[in-house]
Amino acid sequence: MSTNKYPLWLGYMDMPSFLDNPITIVDSYGCTVIDSQGIEYIDLSSGIRNVILGYSEERIVKAVTEQMKKVTFVKGSSFGNEPALELAQEIQSIANISNPRMLFHNSGTEAVEASIKLIRQYSYLNNTNRNTIATLKNGYHGQTIGALSASGEEYSKEPFKPYLNGFTFFDLPQNDGDIDKLEFILKKDNTIGAIMLEPILGNGGVVEISEKYLKAIKNLCLKYNILLICDEVTTGFGRCGEWFLTNQLEPEIIIGGKVLANGYLPLSVVIVSEKIWKVFDEKGSFRHGQTNLNHPVCCACGLETLKILKEIDAPKLSLQKGEMIQTALQSLFDKRLVTSVRGKGLLWAIEFDSNIHKNHKTHKWLEKALLDKHFIVGQIDNIIFIAPPLIVNIEHINNFINMLGKCLEYE
Numbered sequence: 477m478s479t480n481k482y483p484l485w486l487g488y489m490d491m492p493s494f495l496d497n498p499i500t501i502v503d504s505y506g507c508t509v510i511d512s513q514g515i516e517y518i519d520l521s522s523g524i525r526n527v528i529l530g531y532s533e534e535r536i537v538k539a540v541t542e543q544m545k546k547v548t549f550v551k552g553s554s555f556g557n558e559p560a561l562e563l564a565q566e567i568q569s570i571a572n573i574s575n576p577r578m579l580f581h582n583s584g585t586e587a588v589e590a591s592i593k594l595i596r597q598y599s600y601l602n603n604t605n606r607n608t609i610a611t612l613k614n615g616y617h618g619q620t621i622g623a624l625s626a627s628g629e630e631y632s633k634e635p636f637k638p639y640l641n642g643f644t645f646f647d648l649p650q651n652d653g654d655i656d657k658l659e660f661i662l663k664k665d666n667t668i669g670a671i672m673l674e675p676i677l678g679n680g681g682v683v684e685i686s687e688k689y690l691k692a693i694k695n696l697c698l699k700y701n702i703l704l705i706c707d708e709v710t711t712g713f714g715r716c717g718e719w720f721l722t723n724q725l726e727p728e729i730i731i732g733g734k735v736l737a738n739g740y741l742p743l744s745v746v747i748v749s750e751k752i753w754k755v756f757d758e759k760g761s762f763r764h765g766q767t768n769l770n771h772p773v774c775c776a777c778g779l780e781t782l783k784i785l786k787e788i789d790a791p792k793l794s795l796q797k798g799e800m801i802q803t804a805l806q807s808l809f810d811k812r813l814v815t816s817v818r819g820k821g822l823l824w825a826i827e828f829d830s831n832i833h834k835n836h837k838t839h840k841w842l843e844k845a846l847l848d849k850h851f852i853v854g855q856i857d858n859i860i861f862i863a864p865p866l867i868v869n870i871e872h873i874n875n876f877i878n879m880l881g882k883c884l885e886y887e
């Protein structure tokens with residue numbers, strides 16, 4: 477037996493520097509997590525954009541505990557279960573997809589993977605070769621080889637070649653010419669059966685596709701008989717001011733996750749329109765299932781979360797909090813090196829001049845400096861991300877801005 481003192485691996489983390497001063501989170505409340513030294517951190521990332529109600533939702537804990545006492549597990553590909561069905565009914569009332577059916581998974585990545593499989597089997601059952609999916613060049617869809625192959629973000633992807641075939645990429649539409657280019661791609665490649673997109677590129681820097689261009693993409697889908705998959709893992713369930721930003725498009729698939737179970741248990745959803753599932757009903761069942769499909773305890777967690785989100789009108793509240801954040805962040809424009817502040821609801825990016833890294837060994841230095849000042853934020857390249865929970869208040873934001881100013885003082 478070996479004696480490795482820290483046999484835990486933190487994924488993306490630079491482990492040698494983490495192990496210089498490892499932080500272990502042992503407690504939490506509201507917007508705050510507490511480490512084993514008793515240090516309190518304001519979590520302006522709400523976990524990884526999932527803990528939207530904060531860390532103290534007793535109602536969810538109770539709902540999960542009660543479900544665990546009733547039935548802890550149901551084989552999802554053989555039986556229905558009450559919380560999963562009720563959750564699907566609740567989601568049906570906020571998702572603009574006609575006669576939907578839903579599959580519940582453990583992560584956004586798995587829901588993306590299931591959507592890729594749906595498109596492929598749909599094409600197979602229809603006896604066509606339309607199994608290619610067109611996705612955005614800067615998009616992010618998750619971590620499995622399938623989801624990575626569908627993503628444009630090179631940093632996560634690059635080491636994992638060879639990628640899966642069956643994906644083609646298009647530019648983020650920012651002008652009419654980009655839509656013409658997309659049409660050219662769709663016209664030329666008749667294997668394209670679906671377009672998958674995030675309405676706001678989350679990891680891609682909180683860049684929004686305008687309503688005009690979302691509609692233009694939908695029109696191209698209708699013109700070329702292409703299915704539309706909207707990946708709302710980050711934007712869905714009220715984080716960005718609507719239940720789903722793409723409801724107006726009536727997509728054939730919406731993918732949700734993160735906020736759905738408030739990060740208390742792993743849960744994601746694929747919402748599928750009748751147009752797709754009826755082909756499976758007629759021609760062959762979906763060859764897909766995994767141990768935790770439609771997990772009753774995770775779905776009970778999601779059900780209680782969604783009930784609370786509906787009671788407090790989460791989309792409206794996130795917009796109100798977003799306005800408060802936007803007003804406060806305006807002051808950052810006085811700071812040298814800040815080049816852009818953008819966001820919607822409770823998803824924000826603060827972009828810096830790329831010179832910001834010049835005096836530092838790691839490009840994550842600012843995230844680390846803010847952590848040292850007890851604020852948890854995200855950083856990719858020269859962008860700091862904040863995605864606070866709905867319970868965030870102006871004091872949290874002003875303190876953060878103050879600390880950010882201090883971290884930038886000597887740059």
Ligand SMILES: Cc1ncc(COP(=O)(O)O)c(C=O)c1O
Pocket residue numbers: 582583584585586588616617618619674678679707708709710733734
């Ligand atoms: C748009 C989008 N899709 C998919 C995923 C993957 O979700 P998960 O990390 O739960 O696997 C993410 C995660 O950030 C995401 O933002």
